[in-house]
Amino acid sequence: MQKIDFIIVGQGLAGSILALDLLKLNKSVLIIDNATLSKSSRVAAGIYNPIVFKRLTQSWMADKTLPVMFDFFKEAEKLFNTKLIYPTKIARVFASGEEEALWKKKAVNELSDFIEAEVHSPSGEYAFLHNNYGFVSQAGYIDVTGFLSHTLSYLEQHKAYLNETFSYEDIAINGYEITYKDYSCSKLIFCEGHLATKNPFFKELKFKPAKGEVLTIYCEELNTTSILNKDFFILPLPEAHHFKVGATYNWDDLTDTISNEAKQTLTDKLNALLPFSYKVINQQAGVRPATIDRRPVMGNHPTHKNMFLFNGFGTKAVMLVPYFSKHFCSFIENKSELFRDIDVKRFYA
Ligand SMILES: Cc1cc2nc3c(=O)[nH]c(=O)nc-3n(C[C@H](O)[C@H](O)[C@H](O)COP(=O)(O)OP(=O)(O)OC[C@H]3O[C@@H](n4cnc5c(N)ncnc54)[C@H](O)[C@@H]3O)c2cc1C
Incomplete structure (x- = not known):
């Protein structure tokens, strides 16, 4: 049995950015992904736009998310030695x-x-x-396809990627340890995009x-x-x-x-x-993977406290995911609470 800190299901923008942030925190990570199942990140135009034109207002939290987005993708550009940010x-x-x-x-x-x-x-x-x-x-826009394929190579180099369809029936939960096939982890994080609607552990979510x-x-x-x-x-x-x-x-x-x-x-x-x-x-x-209130959704399972999800990035994902990945990492490290607007608990209340 191979022991890992985090298993992440899904290598879209959400799973990829979270995995890179966790690796940077010196955690061991395994991403399990079958890229043929859902293509939202792979077809996204990757546009970042701090304005909502319909009402001519600032896009939700743009003043906070935009600087974090730039920092994240500038670092990724250095890590992968490639251009990802196209200010336009x-x-x-x-x-x-x-x-x-x-x-x-x-x-x-x-x-x-x-x-x-x-x-x-x-x-x-x-x-x-x-x-x-x-x-x-x-x-401008982010080259999301380029980012995902560089992230995939990086994860493969670090033996942190498994190309397969995750099967929920193969999870076993023993107190604070979760096992999946030959792997054991202390935390399991679901980032399956809209296919979260098929996840039997988070049925109450309103996507x-x-x-x-x-x-x-x-x-x-x-x-x-x-x-x-x-x-x-x-x-x-x-x-x-x-x-x-x-x-x-x-x-x-x-x-x-x-x-x-x-x-x-x-x-x-x-x-x-x-x-x-x-x-x-x-x-x-x-x-x-939009939610009914159009906000991201993240947090842990009401009973299985070491099972999490990080999802709901239906629009403006390139601006939101880098900011909320940091916010979520701080939460899973028990360093801070989640904002109420994006906490999964709002769907259990
Ligand atoms: C047409 C279009 C245009 C867009 N344009 C923009 C834009 O300009 N700017 C912007 O910011 N956002 C845009 N978006 C939105 C945004 O990019 C996406 O919603 C976001 O990237 C979602 O990322 P995700 O990682 O949550 O989900 P996904 O990209 O869907 O990733 C989920 C991953 O999990 C995998 N998976 C799921 N279930 C399993 C399983 N059981 N086993 C193994 N793997 C599994 C999937 O195959 C996939 O690889 C656009 C979206 C679309 C559809």
Whole structure:
């Protein structure tokens, strides 16, 4: 029997970031993952955006989560000797004169750290737009796929990765020790994304998963260097004239299968905005592990105190996971309590 401090189930963004933080704390870790089961992190655009456009407010805790996100991914860039952070402004195309007026007001008040006060009319690389636009300055994207594959190699080098489907029936709990097949650990942490809905130990959780789809397009005439946002996004990729376009929301079909409806929705939006021809060269789908109150969820099992979950990162995961991984590590080390908003206990009350 091999003894390990932590077994983590799932190598999406949640499991990966948590594993790296625990390894940094000199803990021994084993991640068990079957990457073919759920693709949310692998299809995510990885955009970080401190603004909620619908209400033009700061995104939940962005002032706290953004600095931790930068620190985490800068360290990961050094560890893996690769580029992961792509600072890229977001050009928000205003839907109305009211939105533009509110933007100008908030840019010199509560959102001055995040958005620029100057409003632009269509010109230069944005000459094809019909409406004015403003820039979110502290924005960009993380190369999530690159991060996950570097993390996987790193875990393999440290003999901390097992490629298999975790079977819940193979868990045995003996007081403060949990065994799984040939492994024994003092703490077991579930990070299965939306497949947590199949976890028999955390049945009370209230998830509201949302399928999302994205396209990759090639457009010779589009030369935008910022992420365009209207009621969808067009993200310029490092490869010339390649863009990621997304994303859709579907709460009924919770499969990772791409659909014609999503392709149609996104191409309709593209056709309404772009006067250029383009080619769709890829389409991907994943299911976001969102909760009913749209907050992350973490903590331990009500009876098995050394069994935990770290989940619920349905949106804004690249900003939230690094911050909450540190918060969660401090909790499992008995150094602090969890914030009430994200504690799993809110679903047991
Ligand atoms: C289309 C789309 C676009 C998005 N865009 C953005 C964005 O721009 N910015 C942003 O911040 N967020 C975005 N997100 C959201 C976000 O990235 C994800 O919700 C988040 O990464 C979820 O990570 P996770 O680790 O919790 O889950 P997952 O990525 O689903 O990872 C869970 C892992 O656990 C594995 N697993 C599950 N059960 C088992 C089992 N029994 N045995 C073994 N392995 C198992 C799965 O296969 C998977 O590898 C987007 C999501 C989607 C779908």
